[in-house]
Amino acid sequence: MIKPTVGRVVWFRPVVGLPEGFHTYDGTQPCSAIVTYVWGGGDYVNLAVFDHGGDVHAFTSVPLRQEDQLAPESNYCEWMPYQIGQAKKDEVKGTGLSESEMSIRIQLFAIIINQTGVRSHDAAERALEALRILRGETSNKAGLQPAQSEALRLKPDQTSA
Numbered sequence: 001m002i003k004p005t006v007g008r009v010v011w012f013r014p015v016v017g018l019p020e021g022f023h024t025y026d027g028t029q030p031c032s033a034i035v036t037y038v039w040g041g042g043d044y045v046n047l048a049v050f051d052h053g054g055d056v057h058a059f060t061s062v063p064l065r066q067e068d069q070l071a072p073e074s075n076y077c078e079w080m081p082y083q084i085g086q087a088k089k090d091e092v093k094g095t096g097l098s099e100s101e102m103s104i105r106i107q108l109f110a111i112i113i114n115q116t117g118v119r120s121h122d123a124a125e126r127a128l129e130a131l132r133i134l135r136g137e138t139s140n141k142a143g144l145q146p147a148q149s150e151a152l153r154l155k156p157d158q159t160s161a
Helices: 081-090 099-116 120-134 146-152
Strands: 009-013 031-039 044-050 056-065 076-078
Touching: 009 044, 009 056, 031 056
Parallel strands: 056 076
Antiparallel strands: 009 031, 009 076, 031 044, 044 056
């Protein structure tokens, strides 16, 4: 899932309830829009939408359709194919984490291993266990302390705090 932020560009798909003077020339082409506000978890956004004539219109609480979701029957916005492709490139396969988020977690794991003073076979077991935790698996055979295990399970947006 791509997280919306103010200033990002999305495609607006006009379906119903368009204001007077909203120009669309071709129903197959989206309108360009800029996110002006993100509601709650990012499922809805406010937009400054450019119609096909170049005029700007404000839309509030517009559903943001993610790639794996069906298009709603009302007006909605979505990410451009290029943005989706970039997000997929940045994601470390099978983890749902970007490369930078995975790097932070691996560095955290290295700190944990160094602080515990474990070497050789025990260190390898702990490394495998940490990778399982990073993938979202819950076992803790390597004996990591609860706080260490929890730190590895942080959600991606919590790693930069």
